[in-house]
Amino acid sequence: MDFEHETINSNKDISVKFQYFEDNGSEISKHWHRSLEIIYLITGKLEVNINGVDYSLNENDIIVINTLEIHSTICKYGNTAVVLQVPYQFCENYIDNISTTKFICNPTITDEKKILSINDLKEILFSFYNIYNKKELGYILKINSLIFNLLFILVNKLSIKDKKFDTNKSDKYLSRLDLIIEHVENHYSEYITLNSAAHELYLSPEYFSRFFKKYIGTTFLKYLNNIRLEHAYIELVNTDTNIAQIIERNGFTNYKTFMKLFRAKYNCSPNEKRKQIRNNNN
Structure with missing residues (x-):
């Protein structure tokens, strides 16, 4: 529940962190992490704030939170969701100029081509969920292929290059914020x-x-x-x-x-x- 730097640990058997949530009502205060985060809401509603901008997620909505973006969530009446977090180092290994690459994916998008790409992301996450739950022989191979397919769509269909969005520069300021937020949380x-x-x-x-x-x-x-x-x-x-x-x-x-x-x-x-x-x- 902290507005702090969050350390993302991957699942032990795969190179990302993937979770299924059943939330009866919660509030996660502003925080950040270096991982790329994707929230896919299955049922219910979720309010997400990213860098001061509010987004209201309803059933079947999806949103991408870029690395080091300050964000918070409020679940007022309960929901279910899957959350995928891809470590920054993983992205850095396969995506050129990741520090100035920003992914745009949220419920306000109206461009038809982008909506088709967003629907593809939803299908991938749905498949990810089913395959990871069953853990059949060779499931890690399939999971890895889905991760790369998802990143390919984000890079080619839903990304922009923005020098203002430079994660290397942001780190310096967020490190100082760590101290401030830790003090508030403790006292x-x-x-x-x-x-x-x-x-x-x-x-x-x-x-x-x-x-x-x-x-x-x-x-x-x-x-x-x-x-x-x-x-x-x-x-x-x-x-x-x-x-x-x-x-x-x-x-x-x-x-x-x-x-x-x-x-x-x-x-x-x-x-x-x-x-x-x-x-x-x-």
Whole structure:
């Protein structure tokens, strides 16, 4: 649940990370990784934010998250999805100029040729899922062929060259963000101010504030409250803990502030959200 650098480990038997998810409701805060990530939504809905741009995924939608793109997801009412993550080194071995190659694949695309290519990606992921589940003799050979076929489509049909999108340059700034986000994640339940966070990281408050807003796209206080809300949300929908206790142990000191922020983000009160999740699970 962290806005942090995420280390992607491949499945033990294949060169990528492939997972099937059944999600009853969750929120993954902003984070990044060097792997190329593809989310294919099978059922339900999913909200994805990539570099400050919101995308709403419905059943049978697919989205590609490029290496080092800052992204987050919200699943409000449950969904099922498959997620494929291809390590950067794997891409680097087979794709020329990968550091300045950006793949464009999301639900807003209307170009008919691109839609055909996106449908091909869906078929590949569906085949990937079936073959990997069965693990018949020689399945790794077939899986590898599907990986290369998927990358071939992305490179030839759904990519652009963009010098502004240079992952080698982005690494420097994201390494500094690691320190900031780690500090917030370790201390979000405590009393934190912009000044105290900047002091912990040996940065001036002014620089810290500008740097954070530039690369995260929001103020430090809004980000901190969002992290607190995410932790409170998980506790709310997965436990019977009293709401006042949830508020207190997730760093909020003002009941009214929490209720206002919660309603602004989830369009309901905490009690209403708890009932929604339970009704959907039933």
